Amino acid sequence: AQKITQTQPGMFVQEKEAVTLDCTYDTSDPSYGLFWYKQPSSGEMIFLIYQGSYDQQNATEGRYSLNFQKARKSANLVISASQLGDSAMYFCAMTSGTYKYIFGTGTRLKVLA
Amino acid sequence: DADVTQTPRNRITKTGKRIMLECSQTKGHDRMYWYRQDPGLGLRLIYYSFDVKDINKGEISDGYSVSRQAQAKFSLSLESAIPNQTALYFCATSDGAGNEQFFGPGTRLTVL
Numbered sequence: 390a391q392k393i394t395q396t397q398p399g400m401f402v403q404e405k406e407a408v409t410l411d412c413t414y415d416t417s418d419p420s421y422g423l424f425w426y427k428q429p430s431s432g433e434m435i436f437l438i439y440q441g442s443y444d445q446q447n448a449t450e451g452r453y454s455l456n457f458q459k460a461r462k463s464a465n466l467v468i469s470a471s472q473l474g475d476s477a478m479y480f481c482a483m484t485s486g487t488y489k490y491i492f493g494t495g496t497r498l499k500v501l502a
Numbered sequence: 503d504a505d506v507t508q509t510p511r512n513r514i515t516k517t518g519k520r521i522m523l524e525c526s527q528t529k530g531h532d533r534m535y536w537y538r539q540d541p542g543l544g545l546r547l548i549y550y551s552f553d554v555k556d557i558n559k560g561e562i563s564d565g566y567s568v569s570r571q572a573q574a575k576f577s578l579s580l581e582s583a584i585p586n587q588t589a590l591y592f593c594a595t596s597d598g599a600g601n602e603q604f605f606g607p608g609t610r611l612t613v614l
Binding site for chain 1: 594
């Protein structure tokens, strides 16, 4: 069975510091995709970053990077130089096989001034 | 204009009422999804459709039904709403190639 686990319900980080949000996954499919979404207090879901299972390099998008450790089945999101606007809920998600998407329970990040 | 739209954005209804949530997209995607979000539970899949003639149940389909009226339209119905269906509902689309989903703005539904 496919599963996404986010073990950190809430995190705090000081402005301008880096923060890592944890995500582990489980799937038996050799081909899969991993995603991170941001949900600010306004409620919309914003796509941040994608990592394919066959990608050799870790994905990066601006201040976001995905620390992909395939053997450990982890796909942690690293946000560098945190900003107050990064305060939000963050969801890790996966798709594989039939292209259904499954989501973790989320991590609420609060950036402190 | 938004690529994925949902109507209504907010709705308060009473127990036992029938309600329909609508989703439209201009992405040209074949695949559409309905999720509900509850605090602490993330997004859970209600129904999904890979094309107009293909409808599939997700993990929490009981109490819900869907209709795929066209490639661009996918509606979710609650035949007889109950209070534990109070949640934030999202429609999403994807291109079928394993790329990211595109989400609508969400519908906040309250069942009294």
